[in-house]
Amino acid sequence: MAENPYTPQQGKLDQPLLESQLLERWRNLGVFEKSLEARAGGEPWVFYEGPPTANGMPGTHHVLARVFKDVFPRYQTMRGRRVERKGGWDCHGLPVELAVEAELGFTSKDDIEEFGIAEFNARCRESVFKHVGEWNRLTERIGFWIDLDDAYRTLDASYVESLWWAIKTISAKGLLYEGHKVVPYCPRCGTTLSSHELGQPGAYRDVVDTAAFVRLPITAAHGPLEAGDQLVVWTTTPWTLVSNAAVAVDSDLTYVRASVGGQIVVVAEALVEKSLGESAEVLSKFAGKEIVGAAYEPPFNFISAADYGPAGHTVLAADFVTAEEGTGLVHTAIAFGEDDFRLGEQAGLAAINPVKPDGSYDERIGSYAGRQVKDCDADLIADLESRGRLLRAEDYEHSYPHCWRCSTPLLYYAKPSWYIATSKIRDRMLEENATIDWHPEHVKDGRFGKWLENNVDWALSRERYWGTPLPVWRCGRGHTHVIGSFDELEELSGIRIEDPHRPYVDEVAFPCPQCTDRMVRVPEVIDVWFDSGAMPFAQHHAPLENQDRFEQRFPADFICEALDQTRGWFYSLLAVSTLLFDKASYRSVVCLGLILDGDGQKMSKSKGNVVEPWSILDSQGADPLRWYFLTSKQPWDGYRFSTDAIDESTRRLLLPLWNVLGFFTLYANASGVGPIAGDPQPANDLDRWILSRLAATVTTVSERLEAFDATAAGREIQELVEDLSNWYVRRSRRRFWDGDEAALGVLRHVLLTISKLLAPFCPFMADHIHVTLDPEGAESVHLCDWPQPGTRDESLEAAMAAAREAVTLGLAARGQAKIKVRQPLRAAVIVATEEERAALEGLAEVVREELNVKELRFADAADELAQLEVKPNYRTMGPTFGKDMPLAAKAVEALDAVHVGDLLKSNQPVHINVAGREHPLGADDLIVSMMPLDGYQLEREGSHAVALELTLDEELLLEGLAREVVHAVQAARRDAGLDVEDRISLSLDGDQRLLEAASLHKDYIAAEVLATAFEVGTAASGEEVLVDGRKLVVAVERN
């Protein structure tokens, strides 16, 4: 007998401790590296890491993303694929600048310029990796296997050079241009605000502005309009009226000419009362499209119609006009609104902006020149009124964006900016999107698809400091040259650039290739989303080097990020690769939802409900957290996060596994049965059943993981563990006590296979099981191959399901009768059809033992316990009978069940008459079942029932008492601190009836409690206990 073939399980499960031991083991053995080396020759399966910014602390939502980024690569690795996992860091951008500004107490760009760009950017460079140590520590702790030593960094010169190549390539395709864009702008700080900054708390505030209804007389009859009719427009920003360029209407909306106070005005029909009051008299109605093209007099004459172009001061059709507010006619000032600007571009209107960067009017606005625009609202309105051009002015409360730093109301303002003409590749992006496998599916055509359909050109440039410099040089005559590499820059300038960031790159100048004027770089940096979108090639410094390495790893098989990346990384990846390679850069994407607290509230620092990952990892462990994220729900639906929910991972999955493993090692060691080579050798139906369940689970888990469905895959594993723990082990205990090699072999095989299935989900527990059970095998479960499904026996699975249901019903019946399971009963009577009966008979032993009955009997049609019943199968009969289905159902129920049973048994069709026609029905169309008769004490569920024979005779009673004695002796053994395999000498004394039972079942008791010597009626000393109300003295002595 070998001494402890397996390391004994130690006490209670301490998940964090277990994990720390395995982390050390993986580190020492280099398991991650080995898992990659072992697949070096495998077919690549490509994962792209969406780079996080390491200038903030990692939170629970980062753990979520990293868990999902881990599970599928681990699975594919076990499938034999080569899954490299290169880490990455997003280093540039406004969040980094803002953090540094806050640190330095800066409030504007002037502060930065004064401080010096070189020093400022040096601070940014430091700041961006402020918490990288923390990120690395957390990443390792949660078991996310990724190569952080060789991570790409978007600030590296090589990375930036690849970006320059990309921009030059895009430019060469004619897709890079300089244009105008309307942006929220703070006139005090002289700075454009990003959408990120508009999202800052306090940015939107409720303010009261003046809303003006302005009259714009038509200059010449047009369609239903006559000269002198007045268009009425409505605006909450009177200061923009000076640059009114056009009036927008909705083509299909109904407008009216209405008479008010003797004048004829035009508004949308739906808004007549709201804008004109009840006295207005409608003269005629027409669609918006009928007045498109009509010319009108502008509210002010500072800028002429001709300056705007042919469509200046005319009515235009637009898609953004609504009949919710105002008049349904929208004042359009090209430079001061997103919609306005887009309309201007479509209609070919010049983007005239008479407002200077400091927020004052320029010289074109006559007497108002030099004044802050917002301050002119009242005067402008008075001016309109004096000329009879104001219909009405009123206070209007709305939320309006302000600068989050200085509280100045922002202006929407057209500024020059560099663009990529993504709208020209919109259709290609849509086509490529169609090839992407989205999880969840609805994002493809929903959020993401809609976003693509409404694609506008990518505003690439930022007037900032810490970012990839836009590689555009320009000379005094306006020629531009895009630089695509450091070599090219050196060739032209003679300077080899070391750090391509500002301000150094700004100092590099060269003669214009066209006119020899001095060329200097434009001041802008590029949007950080372009940085990360270019990671497929830039991470390898392709194509400037490693082009083959890039090509072998493009596109990605899998990416995964939170849903807020739809317009972020998911888009920039697709846009960049479509621009450059005319191809999507990822095949599958898994989206993750938001993490809310247990009450469904968003986690925020101010609410104090943020759950910090370390507290969970330290107290509960990484596996429970991973399992919670992976299996509790579909990840994109978001989480209601609570520590209780994580405990459930432990209670339902990890603890049962730990217990079963402990159970196995205990008895395998006790009997000295070590690992047995080869396939498991099932010795009975329970063995065959659990192996069949295992096979089914392997198949399903593989399928679901292939489909990126960790949730369903995990739940499948969960069910198998429950079956194993609550049924297989429970029903096989005696064999383990006896050291049954077949049982030990099967259990070991099942546990080892589960450890492989579980490895991608809970890498710690999985490896613990593996290392414990296969000490001579692979160093880690993570170096193992994914299991192949064994053969299934579905009829056995069905039979076992029936047996378990019979047990459930039998136990319920015992509960009703209030008779303990320890008390044997004569018989259980099971109501079942012939088929079920055949299945159950093979498993009678299992059911008998579990119910503790001497005999299993079956009721059949002849039995008084039940009768046959025949019901229609709606699923098969429904399509055939359609409307007549209720009649058909009645006809079926009227059939004689016994007769139907006989016919079907001999494969003959059953006929029913419906609506005067005969219809043959086959076995599939009819459900024949046993229905228990009323009036019996039994438990039933659906068509199944189990009745217990409750009469207790002397024999049964004594046997019951014998089992009580066993129970008492076992308790005494435990109290004496004996090991499970210790042999004892046992003496009993006390109540005569108990002793009678003990004597009668002496051999049984001795075997149960491992007594080698057993005396009845002679216990001198010993523990006195009460058994079933009777006194028993138990003396136990270890041999």
Place this chain on the structure above:
RNA sequence: GGGCGAUUAGCUCAGCUGGUUAGAGCGCAUCUCUGAUAAGGAUGAGGUCCCAGGUUCGAGUCCUGGAUCGCCCA
């Protein structure tokens, strides 16, 4: 204002292409087993499947409208 999603037991979630007694876990109550023992098991209570229409022989499931919540956009 627009788009997308969600709404099933007290809580967290399943429910496949429509098929006739809607499931699981937790919690609660009652009971129970024990050679996995600070674990395990059973039973029970608990549901107008958000509401209203519609399609259908039949709707938690499909369609329309509405409500509430969330995310994104304006």
